[in-house]
Amino acid sequence: MRQPYGAIIGIGELKPVRSTTGATTLGMIAEVARLAVADAGLEPGAIDGLLVGPQVGETPQHVPATVAEYLGLRPAMANVVDLGGASGAGMVWRAAAAIAAGMCETVLCVLANCREAEPPRSPNRNPIREFDVPFGASGANATYAMIKQRHMAEFGSADADFALIAAAARANAQRNPDAMFYGKPASVADVLASPLIASPLHLFEIVMPVAGGAAVVVSSAAAKGRQQPAVHLLGAGEKVTHRALSQAPSLTSGPLQPAIARALAQAGAEIGEIDILSLYDCYSIMVATTLEDAGLAAPGRFGDWLREADLNRLNPHGGQLGFGQPDLAGGMTHIVEAVRQLRGNTPMRQIANARLALVTGNGATMSEATALVLGAAA
Amino acid sequence: MNLSELKVPGPTRTALTAPFWTAAAEGRFIVQHCADCASWVFYPRQICPHCWSQRLEWREASGRARLESWSVIHRPGHPGWEPAAPYAIGIVRLAEGPSMLSHILTADPQLHLPLQVRFTQVGAEILPCFEPADE
Numbered sequence A: 001m002r003q004p005y006g007a008i009i010g011i012g013e014l015k016p017v018r019s020t021t022g023a024t025t026l027g028m029i030a031e032v033a034r035l036a037v038a039d040a041g042l043e044p045g046a047i048d049g050l051l052v053g054p055q056v057g058e059t060p061q062h063v064p065a066t067v068a069e070y071l072g073l074r075p076a077m078a079n080v081v082d083l084g085g086a087s088g089a090g091m092v093w094r095a096a097a098a099i100a101a102g103m104c105e106t107v108l109c110v111l112a113n114c115r116e117a118e119p120p121r122s123p124n125r126n127p128i129r130e131f132d133v134p135f136g137a138s139g140a141n142a143t144y145a146m147i148k149q150r151h152m153a154e155f156g157s158a159d160a161d162f163a164l165i166a167a168a169a170r171a172n173a174q175r176n177p178d179a180m181f182y183g184k185p186a187s188v189a190d191v192l193a194s195p196l197i198a199s200p201l202h203l204f205e206i207v208m209p210v211a212g213g214a215a216v217v218v219s220s221a222a223a224k225g226r227q228q229p230a231v232h233l234l235g236a237g238e239k240v241t242h243r244a245l246s247q248a249p250s251l252t253s254g255p256l257q258p259a260i261a262r263a264l265a266q267a268g269a270e271i272g273e274i275d276i277l278s279l280y281d282c283y284s285i286m287v288a289t290t291l292e293d294a295g296l297a298a299p300g301r302f303g304d305w306l307r308e309a310d311l312n313r314l315n316p317h318g319g320q321l322g323f324g325q326p327d328l329a330g331g332m333t334h335i336v337e338a339v340r341q342l343r344g345n346t347p348m349r350q351i352a353n354a355r356l357a358l359v360t361g362n363g364a365t366m367s368e369a370t371a372l373v374l375g376a377a378a
Numbered sequence B: 001m002n003l004s005e006l007k008v009p010g011p012t013r014t015a016l017t018a019p020f021w022t023a024a025a026e027g028r029f030i031v032q033h034c035a036d037c038a039s040w041v042f043y044p045r046q047i048c049p050h051c052w053s054q055r056l057e058w059r060e061a062s063g064r065a066r067l068e069s070w071s072v073i074h075r076p077g078h079p080g081w082e083p084a085a086p087y088a089i090g091i092v093r094l095a096e097g098p099s100m101l102s103h104i105l106t107a108d109p110q111l112h113l114p115l116q117v118r119f120t121q122v123g124a125e126i127l128p129c130f131e132p133a134d135e
Helices: A025-039 A063-071 A084-100 A127-131 A140-155 A159-173 A188-193 A256-267 A284-293 A302-308 A319-323 A329-343 B018-025 B079-084
Strands: A007-013 A049-052 A077-080 A106-113 A196-198 A212-219 A231-240 A276-278 A356-363 A368-376 B030-034 B056-060 B064-073 B087-094 B099-104 B114-122 B125-132
Touching (some): A025 A063, A049 A063, A084 A231, A140 B064, A140 B087, A159 A302, A196 B064, A231 A256, A256 A356, A256 A368, A276 A329, A284 A302, A284 A356, A319 A329, A329 A368, B018 B030, B018 B056, B018 B125
Parallel strands (some): A049 A077, A049 A106, A276 A356, B099 B125
Antiparallel strands (some): A007 A212, B064 B087, B064 B114, B087 B099, B114 B125
């Protein structure tokens, strides 16, 4: 196993809510940043690096400076990470790389969002808006539905195989009181009985958009005097292949395949050694494809893997299918849960002897991918 | 459902892409072709994404394609499409090579189904939709 090249020393997460009234994105960023820095046992002045998401609230440009000013920070490294659901994972290795380059010592990576009851429509003026939307394909449901449909048509996978993923997420959410679907389990039959939104995707296979936030504090692996057991960054991989699904090189394998391979190679780990699978799950199909791209299941055979695996260790917090998707912070929740598990003291759902975690982030339509291998210290 | 009655967003043309939509309105299916590497390119771009040549030229394409995947939309992402639901969209692989997303005019979509372009008025615009073709 290689030397760690960074450590996550603080985490913060907001309990998701379906919608907010009058909240601002900046305000929610501040709330979750406070939690993460307090968890690390640091004073705000210790933060000298800042990574934020794009288009924060009404701030399309100068986002790092706006957030830094709001938080009273004067970072020596500041940037936007704009990789959709892969943004959180993309932040973690960038933070470690900036620290290794000597640019800063302690980086706050933060994502949060408010959500009005009726969110405004996207102002996109890009090829997707010009060449997809006019044909009746607005939004991610339509495109992820086509990824699932291709899997079913090519491999003969069954709707019930995909429903297992959603049912497992709901089951794990019963051990997370913060999850949107805590107290609301759903069986495979319930998933299959939920309304078809865009065939073959049913409602319960689709994340619920919520308001929330998540943040981590990244430091060098050698930093001393921590409040929490450090969780080491052992490997990372990233790949971006397209934006619109029509331009994807494959509908059955995504950029997470090379990203996971690189992350595992950097960590000197095999996929079979991973204890915690914190896999980005905006839709059931995303988990199916990731299990196959990670090499856990042969192409087309994720269902076989699911029926034999211990699904408690697949997104123990319920995944986004069980927890809710607070916009870009949804991807960060997979990191926060992996850190909790590797610290070894997660209430209600600690996986025994959790030493290694694979975290995946996925953005746009299986377009932007980042994978992290995290490990418990010592 | 007559798609021409929909109140839906049409293409957001740019100077570069306008010839594609203008041709579609005339019932012609044109696609960019690279004079240097001979690739066909969709969607229209300023340079060839395969070899970065600037010599992209509009050519008539066959309008033949095969269905790579599809979805029947029951809850459209845009409210203007609700009167048409359920309807099918798909990823089509043009005979010339590139793939595009389109509206699929069939109740029985299948993997690799042969398709032919069918210019169809959707809202105020004429768009290259696809329908099943004879082999």
